[in-house]
């Protein structure tokens with residue numbers, strides 16, 4: 001069976017993890033701090049906070065901004081559930097909007113959804129493709145939009161407008177107008193989950209990029225405390241001889257990254273630009289070359305003049321089919337030894353959100369994208385032979401299926 005997206009666990013990773021184990025310092029410590037600095041340098045942000053997931057990062061930023069009951073957060077219907085779940089955790093209301101043919105949020109739809117209750121917009125760089133950053137930033141800075149912003153916390157007063165918090169779970173290394181994701185909005189949250197381009201097994205990071213008068217490094221320091229119980233000293237500082245005494249200044253969370261996880265991240269980041277991204281690009285190019293002659297295939301958008309994807313998901317769509325037909329095609333692909341996937345079931349179509357009253361058919365483009373989409377295997381160790389098998393199997397299955405309907 002060709003797997004979908006196994007991580008690369010080679011000697012370099014194992015040696016770095018073993019090195020961490022041998023130091024005896026396995027929780028948050030020097031390697032996490034180094035990983036944060038190297039991430040900030042990679043995309044050029046003033047500060048980065050590493051956590052145990054992207055979900056934790058999204059939630060801590062909503063809470064930092066004071067998002068609470070009665071507030072609204074605008075997000076695309078086409079995303080993973082965690083983008084919406086964190087809004088629910090804060091007691092606020094997720095306001096879903098429909099997406100474009102390229103899977104990303106449509107700015108005109110955001111504009112229509114803004115009310116006096118809107119506190120945050122959470123665009124998603126779906127599959128690694130950067131969203132319309134300039135248009136979103138321009139929208140939240142427009143005088144008439146700012147005039148309706150109802151600031152209820154110090155942070156909201158200081159920003160004076162809707163915050164743009166990017167779910168960049170897929171898009172580390174993607175570029176937009178010459179900049180990398182991480183510095184394109186107020187804050188951006190990456191995921192280092194096992195299937196992501198850059199993994200730490202489980203993990204995530206918040207890249208801070210708030211405008212003046214915010215001090216991003218101070219926010220980083222405050223959130224280090226908030227994501228570790230509200231404790232004034234981290235475990236490493238407490239371990240210094242005689243330095244055991246600590247205080248709890250707020251009822252904080254337990255979201256910190258471990259040095260074991262950071263060890264994996266350091267190795268992966270060190271070879272990300274020169275090794276991982278080119279390999280993923282090569283796989284995308286191969287699939288695109290194979291499918292471009294198939295008139296039933298709709299290929300993913302990977303590059304335009306002003307932006308380039310991080311090559312996270314190869315989202316093949318099949319023209320003219322419905323959800324059941326897609327599911328049947330996938331079963332046949334699996335039966336021939338190739339693991340495929342679907343990204344994503346639109347959040348309004350999931351049971352919990354349906355019970356809240358959302359209806360996936362209110363987001364026709366999200367539903368259309370979902371019902372025709374199949375994500376193909378993309379991972380570092382995918383061999384040329386495996387790539388060929390994937391393309392051969394997909395073409396054979398789809399063409400046989402379409403002949404029969």
Ligand SMILES: Cc1ncc(COP(=O)(O)O)c(C=O)c1O
Nearest residue numbers: 053054055080082169191193204
């Ligand atoms: C778009 C999107 N947002 C958020 C997340 C959550 O990431 P994590 O598992 O690191 O919390 C994921 C994970 O798959 C995702 O795909």
